[in-house]
Amino acid sequence: MANVQREFVSLTSASSARNGAGFMPCQGLYYQPKGRRPKTAFIATHYNVDFSEHYPAAYMARRGYGYLGWNTRFRGNEAFFTLEHALVDIGAGVTWLREQAGVETVVIVGNSGGGSLMGAYQSQASVPSITPTRGQTLPDAIFALPACDYYISLNAHQGRPEVLTSWMDPAITDERDPVSVDSTLDMFNADNGPPYSEAFIRRYRVGQTARNHRITDWCVAELERLSALGLTDRAFNMYRTWADLRLLDGNIDPSDRAVGVCYAGDPKTANFSARGIGLTSTCRTWLSMWSLKESHCRGTPHLARIKIPSLVIQSTADTGVFPSDAHAIHEALAAEDKTLEFMTGNHYLTEPDQAREEVADRMAGWVSHYGL
Numbered sequence: 001m002a003n004v005q006r007e008f009v010s011l012t013s014a015s016s017a018r019n020g021a022g023f024m025p026c027q028g029l030y031y032q033p034k035g036r037r038p039k040t041a042f043i044a045t046h047y048n049v050d051f052s053e054h055y056p057a058a059y060m061a062r063r064g065y066g067y068l069g070w071n072t073r074f075r076g077n078e079a080f081f082t083l084e085h086a087l088v089d090i091g092a093g094v095t096w097l098r099e100q101a102g103v104e105t106v107v108i109v110g111n112s113g114g115g116s117l118m119g120a121y122q123s124q125a126s127v128p129s130i131t132p133t134r135g136q137t138l139p140d141a142i143f144a145l146p147a148c149d150y151y152i153s154l155n156a157h158q159g160r161p162e163v164l165t166s167w168m169d170p171a172i173t174d175e176r177d178p179v180s181v182d183s184t185l186d187m188f189n190a191d192n193g194p195p196y197s198e199a200f201i202r203r204y205r206v207g208q209t210a211r212n213h214r215i216t217d218w219c220v221a222e223l224e225r226l227s228a229l230g231l232t233d234r235a236f237n238m239y240r241t242w243a244d245l246r247l248l249d250g251n252i253d254p255s256d257r258a259v260g261v262c263y264a265g266d267p268k269t270a271n272f273s274a275r276g277i278g279l280t281s282t283c284r285t286w287l288s289m290w291s292l293k294e295s296h297c298r299g300t301p302h303l304a305r306i307k308i309p310s311l312v313i314q315s316t317a318d319t320g321v322f323p324s325d326a327h328a329i330h331e332a333l334a335a336e337d338k339t340l341e342f343m344t345g346n347h348y349l350t351e352p353d354q355a356r357e358e359v360a361d362r363m364a365g366w367v368s369h370y371g372l
Contacts (some may be wrong), residue, residue, distance in 0.1 A: 007032075047074065061083060073089055083295075089131070125145035134284060170243075315347060327340070343362065
């Protein structure tokens with residue numbers, strides 16, 4: 001961290017005050033070169049992962065830029081996420097950069113799951129379009145978000161509902177029983193592959209979408225049932241979300257990735273474990289974040305409203321984000337000035353050596369093209 005200084009930033013939000021225990025809804029770390037106040041800064045946020053020490057931050061500060069690793073009130077609290085309040089919290093970070101840190105140009109970084117979140121932010125700041133989660137109202141601040149100037153997608157999933165659905169195991173026959181299996185739709189049944197036939201792939205993907213829709217329909221019905229009882233919401237668990245066919249079949253969406261591994265290790269072990277994205281949600285959180293039918297966390301509609309210069313970077317050995325994702329994001333962006341680049345590396349660029357230096361060079365080189 002030589003020649004880099006960090007500042008802890010802790011703020012209230014337009015839709016959330018500090019609570020009695022002292023919890024501030026918005027927190028993060030601002031990185032900048034020692035003794036300088038950069039005029040250009042990056043901001044990165046995730047749905048629930050703590051990005052305060054986001055891995056590109058120090059690398060970008062050493063290259064002369066500011067970098068705010070930013071968290072909303074939902075850091076570590078995915079089960080209660082609602083998009084409208086997360087966007088307001090991101091707006092607090094952007095405002096701080098401009099009004100307190102002396103930044104003139106703000107670059108959004110949408111990394112991993114945060115890709116669609118930051119895309120939704122810029123979309124809403126440019127062309128307000130979000131509707132409230134069922135049973136809630138939109139905070140006034142959602143209509144006055146400060147827009148940013150440049151957009152970077154880094155190893156980003158297309159959207160929260162999209163990635164969950166592509167990872168969902170459609171072979172589960174009873175959502176209350178995490179080990180229930182329809183063997184004819186089981187990707188881990190050797191009789192089905194790999195390699196998987198085109199017919200199996202089609203049936204599998206239809207089953208994944210159908211599972212997402214079933215849970216959405218249940219959430220809507222459950223909210224209606226609870227409302228009749230004078231209640232507002234409830235929590236539930238969802239299992240088996242490490243079941244993307246691409247984890248075991250390298251012929252699907254080919255890349256340089258290792259086959260037979262996922263972010264959590266062995267795919268079958270992970271799939272039948274008590275870990276996974278979307279494990280616990282409330283009904284409203286499901287509808288806000290994960291539902292194909294209702295969520296505003298889908299990437300494509302927001303990308304279609306982003307017209308600022310955009311860069312899409314994708315690692316070729318990523319085991320959870322694939323070449324088709326990068327191409328889809330690049331194609332969906334409305335920006336006329338947009339670039340798609342592939343580089344060697346895994347999802348978080350821990351491998352190979354110097355991958356993080358390379359991505360920082362790519363990001364810095366891209367913004368310097370605009371005189372920043």
